[in-house]
Amino acid sequence: GAVVSQHPSWVICKSGTSVKIECRSLDFQATTMFWYRQFPKQSLMLMATSNEGSKATYEQGVEKDKFLINHASLTLSTLTVTSAHPEDSSFYICSATSGNIQPHGYNEQFFGPGTRLTVL
Amino acid sequence: GESVGLHLPTLSVQEGDNSIINCAYSNSASDYFIWYKQESGKGPQFIIDIRSNMDKRQGQRVTVLLNKTVKHLSLQIAATQPGDSAVYFCAETPGLETGANNLFFGTGTRLTVIP
Numbered sequence: 139g140a141v142v143s144q145h146p147s148w149v150i151c152k153s154g155t156s157v158k159i160e161c162r163s164l165d166f167q168a169t170t171m172f173w174y175r176q177f178p179k180q181s182l183m184l185m186a187t188s189n190e191g192s193k194a195t196y197e198q199g200v201e202k203d204k205f206l207i208n209h210a211s212l213t214l215s216t217l218t219v220t221s222a223h224p225e226d227s228s229f230y231i232c233s234a235t236s237g238n239i240q241p242h243g244y245n246e247q248f249f250g251p252g253t254r255l256t257v258l
Numbered sequence: 259g260e261s262v263g264l265h266l267p268t269l270s271v272q273e274g275d276n277s278i279i280n281c282a283y284s285n286s287a288s289d290y291f292i293w294y295k296q297e298s299g300k301g302p303q304f305i306i307d308i309r310s311n312m313d314k315r316q317g318q319r320v321t322v323l324l325n326k327t328v329k330h331l332s333l334q335i336a337a338t339q340p341g342d343s344a345v346y347f348c349a350e351t352p353g354l355e356t357g358a359n360n361l362f363f364g365t366g367t368r369l370t371v372i373p
Binding site for chain 2: 179181229231233
């Protein structure tokens, strides 16, 4: 259980185009989804948090008009990289939480397999 | 923001030996810690967790130690196997009492197991 998928797994696009990445919770309803970016040989950096049906909360330094996040249903969140440029090339990872709080109080995040974006 | 870092960026061990991966954190209010394993081209995989009211937790072949005095976390892998080769991240979430679930990741350590 608790499987999260991402589509596509990799994408190559031309500079200036927009790319949409999907994150789906396959066997649970995700009340909250998180989007991370990971540059080569670096750690995961949280970009934004989205709750179903409401606007995403972006981390400091992340342009909300550049990275559009939509969480329209309890099983799907999308990240659209608008007017992509080579510096946007990265590994984008989503995670999802079900809202079931564990005994220790933490709401476990289940991670997707990631999407490799390359902008030419 | 919170800062979670690692002492060693790379670690090579012989198959069968024990591995120790270290992590330092700066936020004394950090409440909950998780170790993740990430294989190349994949998302992070949960290994083990520990809450701040504990100093040790054991899983299958893995043990996490937490020293709150010096704000240090370690992951011990017993009898390391080639399949353990990956990048390991510690992550922390501050303030469970506030309901915050955001994760802050450390820089990662690449573990290479030599057959």
